[in-house]
Amino acid sequence: MSDPVGKALDCSLSELVVERVGLGIFVVDRDMNVQMWNRFMHEHSGLSAQQVIGRSLFDSFPDLPREWLTRKVKSVFLLGSFAFSSWEQRPYLFRFEHDRPITGGVDHMQQNCTFMPLTRGREVVAVCVTIADATDVSIVQREREEALAKLREYANHDGLTGITNRRYFEAQLRDEFARWQRQGGELSILLFDLDHFKKINDEFGHVAGDAVLRTTAQRVSAVIRPGNTFGRFGGEEFALLLPGTTIDEAMLVAEKVRLTIGAEPVQVDGVRVPVTASCGVAAARAQNDDYVSLVNDVDAALYTAKQTGRNRTHIATTKPSLAQIIPAARPAP
Amino acid sequence: MSEPFFTETQRDALQEISNLAMGMAATGLSELLDAFIELSVPRVRSVAIGEAAQALREMTGLDGAVTAVRQSFRSGIKGEALVICRSGEIADLAVLARGPGGESPHETMSEIELVFDIANVVAGACVSSILDQLGATPVFSPPGLIGGGMSLDEVFRPDALTWDMALLIEVNFSLEDQNFRVHLVMLMAQESIRIVRDALDTLLGET
Numbered sequence: 001m002s003d004p005v006g007k008a009l010d011c012s013l014s015e016l017v018v019e020r021v022g023l024g025i026f027v028v029d030r031d032m033n034v035q036m037w038n039r040f041m042h043e044h045s046g047l048s049a050q051q052v053i054g055r056s057l058f059d060s061f062p063d064l065p066r067e068w069l070t071r072k073v074k075s076v077f078l079l080g081s082f083a084f085s086s087w088e089q090r091p092y093l094f095r096f097e098h099d100r101p102i103t104g105g106v107d108h109m110q111q112n113c114t115f116m117p118l119t120r121g122r123e124v125v126a127v128c129v130t131i132a133d134a135t136d137v138s139i140v141q142r143e144r145e146e147a148l149a150k151l152r153e154y155a156n157h158d159g160l161t162g163i164t165n166r167r168y169f170e171a172q173l174r175d176e177f178a179r180w181q182r183q184g185g186e187l188s189i190l191l192f193d194l195d196h197f198k199k200i201n202d203e204f205g206h207v208a209g210d211a212v213l214r215t216t217a218q219r220v221s222a223v224i225r226p227g228n229t230f231g232r233f234g235g236e237e238f239a240l241l242l243p244g245t246t247i248d249e250a251m252l253v254a255e256k257v258r259l260t261i262g263a264e265p266v267q268v269d270g271v272r273v274p275v276t277a278s279c280g281v282a283a284a285r286a287q288n289d290d291y292v293s294l295v296n297d298v299d300a301a302l303y304t305a306k307q308t309g310r311n312r313t314h315i316a317t318t319k320p321s322l323a324q325i326i327p328a329a330r331p332a333p
Numbered sequence: 334m335s336e337p338f339f340t341e342t343q344r345d346a347l348q349e350i351s352n353l354a355m356g357m358a359a360t361g362l363s364e365l366l367d368a369f370i371e372l373s374v375p376r377v378r379s380v381a382i383g384e385a386a387q388a389l390r391e392m393t394g395l396d397g398a399v400t401a402v403r404q405s406f407r408s409g410i411k412g413e414a415l416v417i418c419r420s421g422e423i424a425d426l427a428v429l430a431r432g433p434g435g436e437s438p439h440e441t442m443s444e445i446e447l448v449f450d451i452a453n454v455v456a457g458a459c460v461s462s463i464l465d466q467l468g469a470t471p472v473f474s475p476p477g478l479i480g481g482g483m484s485l486d487e488v489f490r491p492d493a494l495t496w497d498m499a500l501l502i503e504v505n506f507s508l509e510d511q512n513f514r515v516h517l518v519m520l521m522a523q524e525s526i527r528i529v530r531d532a533l534d535t536l537l538g539e540t
Contacts, residue, residue: 068442071365079361080465081457082473089446112475122465 024094024111024131027118030077032057032070035126044096044109063095076115076127083115087134098135110138158232160210161217169231169239170291176243177291180284188242188250191298192257192279195310197236200273208268212275215266223260224253239298247283247315254279254313262311278305282316338379338498338526343533350536351375354462355504361458362506369509376503379526382496386489392503393417393485393516401479401488402452406460408469409528412500412521414460416452420482422513426451449476451515459504459517467532496522500529 011019018025019039027036034057037049045052045061052060057069072083085093087110098109112132117124156168164172173189180187194200194216201209213236220238224230229241240257242250258279265272280302288294297316305314339347352375359372380388390396398420405413418426426447442450453476464471479488502519521529 075365075454075457078365079358079454079458079461081453081461081471083453083457084449084473084475086449086475089443089449114475119470 022133025128026052027126027128028057028073029126032073034060036128041131045094061094064093069093072115073127076117077124080117080119080122080124082117085111085113085115087111087138091138093131098133100135100139105142106135106138110134161214161232163217163221163238164229164231166231166233169229169233169241172229172231173241173291173295176241177284177288177294179243186244186246187284187294188245188247188281189283189294189298190240190242190250190254190257190279190281191233191295191302192238192240192254192261192277193302193306194236194261195276195278195306200275204268204271204273208266208271208273211268212266212273216261216275216277219260219263220257223256245283247281250281250283251313251315254281258311258313276311278302278310279313280305280316281313338500339530339533342537343530344377346533346537347529348375348377350466350533351377351463351502351504354466355459358458358462359506361462362454365454366508370506371509372506373504377500378503379498379500381498382494385494385499385501386486388501389489389518390485392501392518393505395419395485395516397421397484398482399485399488400448400481401483402448402456402476403479404453404456404476405474406456406464406471407474408464408471410464410467410469410471410521410525410532412519412525414456415479415488415516415518415520416455416476417485417488417516417518418513423448425511425513426515445478448478452476455506455515455517456519460519463502463519466536467529468535469532498523498526500526 018036021038022040023038024040024044025036025038026034026041029035034052034055037047037052041052042048047060058064058066072085075081076083091106092108092111093113094109094111096109096111098106110133112134114130114132116128116130118126118128156164158165176187194212197209197212200212213232216238217230217232220240221230224240228243231239231241233239240253242253245253258277262274262276265274267273280298280300282294282298282301284294288297301314301316305312308314355372355375359370363370376392378388378392395417399417400420400423401415401417403413403415405411423444453473456476457473460471460473500521503516505514505516507514
């Protein structure tokens with residue numbers, strides 16, 4: 001009577017397959033009473049076929065999303081078509097352990113569920129639900145997303161200093177400038193440059209030069225607002241984007257940044273390297289047709305700061321536009 | 334070159350079957366969603382590959398950004414169902430996913446799950462219903478996103494298609510007192526068209 005082979009022969013092959021397959025399979029009727037429950041479901045849920053069959057699924061598993069699941073099953077009965085649930089939107093239906101306790105990193109088995117109509121003639125008599133373990137796929141996908149995020153991070157950042165690179169800075173500037181053009185308000189930009197950086201490299205070596213660039217980036221990062229885009233613009237040139245900031249406020253920020261950079265010499269292998277910076281400040285104004293012209297303004301201001309002795313901040317001068325000059329230059333006839 | 338696959342009798346029969354099937358699908362959807370569904374008259378066209386995108390535009394009348402979901406169905410007759418709606422109207426679809434008690438699904442469903450759910454229900458109801466009329470019982474694949482906020486032309490990329498001719502059946506529906514409109518396009522390629530034709534002949538022979 002307990003002869004396993006004899007018992008096996010009593011079952012159809014398809015029953016044996018359903019029992020052994022690595023897929024959760026169960027059947028519910030219109031009232032969500034369980035009609036069939038395979039071994040996968042037993043092993044993962046801890047409840048055997050005898051325990052769940054004939055009872056409402058929600059009695060055995062009160063944690064299931066009742067409204068959602070009822071509606072899925074109802075749609076299959078009503079429409080005679082399939083319904084689905086993917087781990088990407090709903091990580092799991094049943095709280096099952098997955099078989100990757102060591103390499104997992106996800107809390108429960110990630111599941112793809114299919115709800116199939118079982119029909120006799122044209123009538124749907126029951127709904128079969130299959131639960132496929134998608135944990136492996138989900139982990140691969142998560143790793144890929146993390147790698148992509150890292151790549152994106154690398155693509156936007158400067159390798160030496162870790163701050164935003166020029167490409168990303170310019171993209172941010174372009175967006176902020178466009179917003180300023182649409183909405184008005186204030187938009188300022190700082191451009192600063194380490195003084196006599198070539199001399200630092202020559203005198204103390206390139207390793208020291210790199211350390212000075214890294215320290216400068218760290219010192220400035222520590223004193224600016226966290227949301228402000230701060231980037232390495234060129235060799236020893238840095239830029240700071242200040243949306244919603246007037247030119248006077250930007251001037252204060254520039255002085256804070258300049259004084260922070262020069263506050264004390266940078267220590268490199270016991271050597272003290274004195275550092276100062278020159279800074280240009282500009283604010284977007286009506287004459288700026290595009291962000292490039294704003295960069296030109298701030299670049300000119302930085303040039304003036306350099307020309308007038310370095311270790312200082314200069315504000316871009318508001319030159320009158322040609323339209324304003326020409327009528328004045330021509331005496332009225 | 335128009336309608337090269339079907340005789341006039343067959344085409345009329347297919348239109349008739351589509352009308353009947355979509356009516357039944359709408360009845361099921363109405364009951365599921367507990368709302369009155371307004372359904373368009375189904376449009377049936379067979380098109381060459383080069384005309385597919387244009388046909389899709391004409392049949393749906395959609396321009397601007399759309400969100401499209403696809404789903405395969407398979408039986409003797411196989412093909413794909415596309416469910417397309419205006420991207421801006423997706424938030425409105427939430428009313429379609431109300432639970433049996435009319436509660437809002439927002440706490441429990443993300444936007445993409447909502448779109449998949451609606452697409453699956455619409456595609457499932459319509460495709461099952463038409464294939465049932467033709468004597469076929471389909472198996473469906475899970476819904477997949479073709480894209481959100483894309484143009485309709487991007488839905489069919491001619492270079493990626495492997496068929497020469499296809500049968501398109503378009504139907505769209507809206508809910509009473511709602512602005513949005515959901516379009517379903519059922520697409521069947523060559524070899525399935527032959528099976529559809531045989532099924533039509535069988536049906537025509539019976540009557």
